[in-house]
Amino acid sequence: MSTNTVDNKRKVTTARLTEMKQRGEKIAMLTAYDYSMAKLIDQAGMDVILVGDSASNVMAGNVTTLPITLDQMIYHAKSVVKGVNRALVVCDMPFGTYQGNSKEALASAIRIMKESHAEAVKLEGGAEVRESIERILSAGIPVMGHLGLTPQSINKFGTYAVRAKEEAEAEKLVADAHLLEEFGCFAMVIEKVPAALAERVAKEVSIPIIGIGAGGGCDGQVLVIHDMLGINQDFSPKFLRRYADLSTVINDAVGRYIDDVKSCDFPNQNEQY
Numbered sequence: 001m002s003t004n005t006v007d008n009k010r011k012v013t014t015a016r017l018t019e020m021k022q023r024g025e026k027i028a029m030l031t032a033y034d035y036s037m038a039k040l041i042d043q044a045g046m047d048v049i050l051v052g053d054s055a056s057n058v059m060a061g062n063v064t065t066l067p068i069t070l071d072q073m074i075y076h077a078k079s080v081v082k083g084v085n086r087a088l089v090v091c092d093m094p095f096g097t098y099q100g101n102s103k104e105a106l107a108s109a110i111r112i113m114k115e116s117h118a119e120a121v122k123l124e125g126g127a128e129v130r131e132s133i134e135r136i137l138s139a140g141i142p143v144m145g146h147l148g149l150t151p152q153s154i155n156k157f158g159t160y161a162v163r164a165k166e167e168a169e170a171e172k173l174v175a176d177a178h179l180l181e182e183f184g185c186f187a188m189v190i191e192k193v194p195a196a197l198a199e200r201v202a203k204e205v206s207i208p209i210i211g212i213g214a215g216g217g218c219d220g221q222v223l224v225i226h227d228m229l230g231i232n233q234d235f236s237p238k239f240l241r242r243y244a245d246l247s248t249v250i251n252d253a254v255g256r257y258i259d260d261v262k263s264c265d266f267p268n269q270n271e272q273y
C-alpha cells in the first residue's frame with residue numbers, strides 16, 4: 001500500500017481533486033479494466049482509476065483504440081466499479097460516441113453513468129468537441145478532457161510521436177486547455193507533449209492536469225496498468241517507468257505449472273479431495 005495514502009480512506013471526488021491541486025498534492029491515476037485489478041489498485045490507495053479505451057489495445061488486442069464499442073466500455077467500467085471503494089472512477093467515451101452530435105454524446109454519457117455507475121467520463125479534444133462537453137455537463141455528468149496526443153485521432157496524426165513541439169500546435173493546446181476549463185471540465189489528461197508546455201498549462205489553468213509522457217510539472221500522472229506492471233512487453237516509450245516485470249513472473253509461473261502437470265507433480269496428495 002502507498003505510504004502517502006495509507007491513512008486516507010475518504011472517497012475521492014472531483015472536488016477533492018481540485019483541492020489536491022490547490023494544496024500542491026500530486027494526483028495518482030492508473031487504468032483498470034476488470035474487477036480484480038481495480039480492487040488491488042484501489043486498495044493500494046489510488047486517487048483516480050481510468051477505464052481507458054486503451055482496453056481496446058491491452059484487453060482486446062486491437063492495434064488502435066478506435067474499434068472498442070460503447071457496450072464494451074460499459075462492460076469494463078461496470079466490472080471496475082464493483083472493485084472500487086475509494087478512487088474516483090472515470091470511463092473513457094469511445095471513438096464515435098461523442099464527436100459530431102452532442103445529443104448522441106449525451107446519450108452515450110448517460111448510458112455510461114446509468115449502466116456502469118462510473119462517476120465521470122473522459123473524452124478527447126478541445127474546441128471541436130465543445131457542444132458535446134457542454135451538453136454532457138448540463139446533465140450533471142463530470143467531464144475529464146484529454147489533449148496532446150489523442151489516440152482516437154491516430155489516423156489524422158499518422159504517428160504516436162510527441163505532439164505540440166511546434167509553436168502553432170502548442171498555442172492551440174494552451175487555448176484548448178483554457179477552453180476545457182471554461183466549459184467546466186473538472187480535470188484533463190495531457191498526453192505526450194514537451195514537459196515545459198504541460199507545466200505551463202498546469203500553472204495557467206485552475207483544474208488538475210494529469211500527464212502521461214508530459215513531465216513532472218503536471219498536477220498528477222497516469223499510466224496504463226499493463227505497461228507499468230510490465231505485462232505488455234511491446235510498448236517501451238521513454239516516459240514509461242516499469243514498476244514490475246509481470247510478464248517474466250507470469251511466464252515463469254505458467255511454465256512451472258505446465259512442467260508440474262506433465263510430470264504428475266500437480267496435484268499432490270494434499271491438493272485433492
Ligand code: KIV
Pocket residue numbers: 031050051052053054055092189212222223224
Ligand atoms: O485510454 C487510456 O488508457 C488513456 C490514458 C493513456 C490516459 O486515455
